[in-house]
Amino acid sequence: xxxxxxxxxxxxVAIVGAIVGGGNGASTGFHVGYLLASFFYAPIMLCGWDGxxxxxxxxxxxxxxxxxxPVGFWRAILRETVVKFLQGATSIGFILGALWPLWNRLxxxxxxxxxxxxxxxx
Numbered sequence: 001x002x003x004x005x006x007x008x009x010x011x012x013v014a015i016v017g018a019i020v021g022g023g024n025g026a027s028t029g030f031h032v033g034y035l036l037a038s039f040f041y042a043p044i045m046l047c048g049w050d051g052x053x054x055x056x057x058x059x060x061x062x063x064x065x066x067x068x069x070p071v072g073f074w075r076a077i078l079r080e081t082v083v084k085f086l087q088g089a090t091s092i093g094f095i096l097g098a099l100w101p102l103w104n105r106l107x108x109x110x111x112x113x114x115x116x117x118x119x120x121x122x
Contacts, residue, residue, distance in 0.1 A: 001055035006041055010034030038084060043076035052122075060122045063112075071117055079115035086110065 010033040017029020045053040051062035051071055063071050063079070071079070086094040097110035101119075108118050 001058055002042065002053045005054055006034060006037040009037035009041065039077070039080055042080050043073055046071045046076040047073045056119075061119050062122050063117050063119055066116050066118060071115075075115050075117065079111045079117055082111040082114040 010030045013033025013036075014026045014030035017032075018026035021028070042053050046063055047070070049057070051064050056062055063076070065071060065075065083094075083097075086097050100109050101107040101112075106118055112118050
C-alpha cells in the first residue's frame with residue numbers, strides 16, 4: 001500500500017511538471033517526486049501518525065524505538081536509508097533483510113537493528 005502512495009505522489013508531481021515544463025517536465029517531475037517520496041514519506045508518516053504509515057495502519061503494526069518511545073524523524077530517516085540502500089544495492093540483501101524477522105526472536109529486520117527500532121502489533 002505504501003508503494004502505491006509513493007507512486008501517486010510521483011504522479012502528482014509529474015502532472016505539475018507537465019503543466020510547467022511539458023513532456024520533459026513530466027518525466028523529471030515524476031522522478032523527483034518519486035525519489036523524494038521514497039525517502040520522506042515513511043519518516044514523515046512514522047513521526048506524525050504514531051509510528052505508522054498507511055500500509056502499517058492497514059496491517060495493524062507500528063514502528064517504535066527499542067525503549068518503546070516514538071521513533072523520531074532522524075531515526076526514521078536512518079531506517080528508510082538502510083531499506084533503500086539494501087533495495088538499490090542488491091535484491092538478495094533486501095530480501096534477506098525483509099525475511100530476517102521470520103526467524104528473529106524480536107521480529108526485527110536489518111533496518112530495525114541499524115536504527116534501534118522494532119515493529120509491534122497494535
